Amino acid sequence: MSVNFILVTISYLSSLIANVIVLLGAVSLFTWLEKETERNFIARHRNLVLCAMGISFIVLAYGEAWTNGHSSSNLIGFHWTYLNVVIVAVYNLLLRVKTKWILALTLVLTAAWMLATRPLAVVTAGMYAKLVFVMVLECGVYRFADQIQKTAAMYFVDFTIFSAGCLWLGPNLYTQQSLDAWARQIIALVVLEFAVFWYGRTLYRQNIKLEQFRHDAEFDDLTGVHSFGVFNRDLLRLFNTFKTDQQAYSLYALDVDHFKHINDTYGHLAGNEVLKAISHEIDCVVTHVEYQTRLYRTGGEEFTVILQAIKPDAKRAEEISREIQRAINQLRFTFDGQDVRVTISLGAANVLPDDANYLDSYKRADQFLYTSKRSGRNAITLRGRTLARDVS
Incomplete structure (x- = not known):
């Protein structure tokens, strides 16, 4: 060689x-x-x-x-x-x-x-x-x-x-x-x-x-909206941004009224149909508002919406809440030959300068949600104030 x-x-x-x-x-x-x-x-x-x-x-x-x-x-x-x-x-x-x-x-x-x-x-x-x-x-x-x-x-x-x-x-x-x-x-x-x-x-x-x-x-397999893990991550990011540049955001916590009754009476498939329809209606409403929004499934029948870069406008917050409520109230379902209607309770809260933790605003929204529950359900509580029922 x-x-x-x-x-x-x-x-x-x-x-x-x-x-x-x-x-x-x-x-x-x-x-x-x-x-x-x-x-x-x-x-x-x-x-x-x-x-x-x-x-x-x-x-x-x-x-x-x-x-x-x-x-x-x-x-x-x-x-x-x-x-x-x-x-x-x-x-x-x-x-x-x-x-x-x-x-x-x-x-x-x-x-x-x-x-x-x-x-x-x-x-x-x-x-x-x-x-x-x-x-x-x-x-x-x-x-x-x-x-x-x-x-x-x-x-x-x-x-x-x-x-x-x-x-x-x-x-x-x-x-x-x-x-x-x-x-x-x-x-x-x-x-x-x-x-x-x-x-x-x-x-x-x-x-x-x-x-x-x-x-x-x-993403949640059933409804296709963002999961709680994404919600937790986004909320932390928004809170950190708020602390540096004061860019405010708002949380709308929503819960389906008497959802356990629907599951127990008509079965889980009926409950799944309700959740999918409700998430779709909420998403349709919030995607057309002027703010950047995201919808999350944060519990079994609980959803949360985050509105980013908001302006402190109580009237506009009420309008958005009413739009969501009306969209859900218009839903109709038929299970076992019976017509079924659903309603939601809603609690909304803004991030505050005094918040020490990124979860503080979520806790307030959740508290306001349960204020709506205690007020007879199918109710809206914005920043601690429960609104008069919509009769339109």
Whole structure:
């Protein structure tokens, strides 16, 4: 076994392993950026962040290739050019980033890649034609990204065409390769793309499972509204915000009157139907008010609405409470041949500067709710004052 063969093998395998690790790391970061929701800047400017990350990665690969070409005298094969890494990165970026900036910047970098690699004096018309062909392929990948990603077969067929165009241009920019070097080049390209495809699909499936787990934790299965856990988290966040910028919020605690009687008389399926209908009516009302609102199921038959960034307007609070009450009062159910009507009791409270704990406002709303219960049910108590019954 010759020293040259050993040198080539070590160089080839080490660069292949390093490229796989780098690409998989980039896929991990890219996938995280696609799904990140906690950081407001990323959530608001996601495509810009993804575009910047992807283009930076390609520029890094070009920079490494240029550095290697000008600092090494013993260049073996094309793997020193990072050509395979660039092909895989550009192809997947064009598929996954939904902004025209990624296409425009990729086209600019592709043209710069050729013009920076070969002196203009030796750039032929044929090389320009190949460059245009590669750029057309890039436009096609971006334009038909959704269709390409529908099946694995379509994905790899298109990748084969795209990579063939890039490899067709490659020899015009770098020293010619031997047949053995071409074989190593293509094998490495296949390994890199399969690694990126498999790893990307694995992360995608994991994200789907995580999203399902998150949905199950954040939403009530029966009514589809937010769960108590989300309510607790949101209330703590709003309380902390209130302490810093005095952005007030209000809580409306609602409970279905005589719900146990409905369950005991007509069964739990009837009770479930009532809860679903009531949550739907409440949500329809509060989503049309001028404030940002969220509805939560905070107990068996208890719901809570949070209205954010409110103005201290007692009249408007009464109007909203009345709208909710009337919407519920208009519901009609038929169980076992009998017409059934339901009502709710409601208690509302605002956050106060003297509140020492984020649960204080919720405790007041809950106390006012039970004031409504003790007042004969189907009643509304706002900030300690029980309203006259609505006779409309």
